[in-house]
Amino acid sequence: MTMNERKEIEIERFNTLAPVWSNSDEAIGQAEKAVKALGMQSGQSLMDVASGSGVMLHALKKLHIAPSRYLAMDISLAMLEELRRSFPEAETICADFESPLAYHPGFDYVLIYNSIPHFSDLDMLFANAKRSLLPGGTFMIAHSRTRQGLKEHHQRIGHIRERPPIPADEELADLAAKYAFDPVVTADDEFFCFSCRSKG
Numbered sequence: 001m002t003m004n005e006r007k008e009i010e011i012e013r014f015n016t017l018a019p020v021w022s023n024s025d026e027a028i029g030q031a032e033k034a035v036k037a038l039g040m041q042s043g044q045s046l047m048d049v050a051s052g053s054g055v056m057l058h059a060l061k062k063l064h065i066a067p068s069r070y071l072a073m074d075i076s077l078a079m080l081e082e083l084r085r086s087f088p089e090a091e092t093i094c095a096d097f098e099s100p101l102a103y104h105p106g107f108d109y110v111l112i113y114n115s116i117p118h119f120s121d122l123d124m125l126f127a128n129a130k131r132s133l134l135p136g137g138t139f140m141i142a143h144s145r146t147r148q149g150l151k152e153h154h155q156r157i158g159h160i161r162e163r164p165p166i167p168a169d170e171e172l173a174d175l176a177a178k179y180a181f182d183p184v185v186t187a188d189d190e191f192f193c194f195s196c197r198s199k200g
Contacts, residue, residue, distance in 0.1 A: 032063055050118065112142070137198045
């Protein structure tokens with residue numbers, strides 16, 4: 001199966017799931033941890049990649065953080081429609097972060113939360129993040145489960161992939177260096193979190 005064929009299947013699946021996708025209190029609480037790890041404050045800007053139906057916006061609201069700009073990006077138009085039901089003022093774009101993007105510069109943060117297993121072209125993720133960030137901006141990949149927890153979850157549901165659900169630390173660090181990010185911070189205890197800062 002080609003990457004495009006896999007992507008089409010995922011878009012169809014997420015479009016189907018969107019009306020019943022739940023931003024539960026537990027999910028929002030987990031997202032709050034990612035926001036705290038990100039270090040975001042009111043008045044800063046965020047590109048929320050693979051935003052789904054808006055769990056990150058719910059977390060920002062609960063933490064009383066008001067971004068100067070927030071852009072939700074997702075490949076599923078139905079997910080973005082669900083996000084706008086709760087946050088009609090949100091800026092959204094239906095686009096694939098694994099493809100070269102129209103230029104969206106000037107963000108303090110680019111975040112990929114709970115969706116890294118769905119990406120294959122890690123080079124493109126780092127290239128797009130680099131182009132989207134302000135000098136000194138932060139690129140974070142985070143997941144509410146640890147590496148081991150996510151691996152076990154995928155085994156339980158029979159979700160088999162060619163590569164680990166979360167890339168190895170060494171691979172992420174090498175890509176960060178390749179695209180002029182520094183320094184690299186990784187945590188994998190309570191949840192997974194990788195972040196790096198654009199050198200400019």
